[in-house]
Amino acid sequence: GQQVMQIPQYQHVQEGEDFTTYCNSSTTLSNIQWYKQRPGGHPVFLIQLVKSGEVKKQKRLTFQFGEAKKNSSLHITATQTTDVGTYFCAFTSGTYKYIFGTGTRLKVLA
């Protein structure tokens, strides 16, 4: 079935550095969603992208959907300790089944 791979699996950054995680699919996606899971917490929805080439921003976070709708990225500018967690991309298949990527675990060193 459809799957999405995320890279990197882990990332350690110094506070203030930028961070990017990538989500790649072998097939065209109808949409891409991003979720954040804090340590010990549950996934929380951040944003959804549906248009080819779409770019959305939330403060220091920039989300992008590729032109071919097969990849997406999440970029965090000037990371803070509050950004710690695992970031998942996800998409909904034809019958609204949410398939999650493998996740990128971010650690921010103060």
Add this chain to the structure above:
Amino acid sequence: DAGVIQSPRHEVTEMGQEVTLRCKPISGHNSLFWYRQTMMRGLELLIYFNNNVPIDDSGMPEDRFSAKMPNASFSTLKIQPSEPRDSAVYFCASSFNRGNTEAFFGQGTRLTVV
């Protein structure tokens, strides 16, 4: 709304025992999902329901796992008999199935089978 409510939050049980996890979705949501999260396998979709009907249970590991949704406000995931390899965090999520919408997750149940 209180969000998706799961119980119990933690469960420790002995191998061979029956375990029942419970979920109350957000009122008005008509899709419900059960996920299992482990370090090795990430976030796996076990089963999902639409309007209380199981649509896809291909992610259910084996016959020891079963899920029900008797009404729009309640679902259970049962493991019988439980095994140590079932130890994981089990999440329930719900959404309003009308186009592209977000999934809302419960706090999860951390299951430990000893």
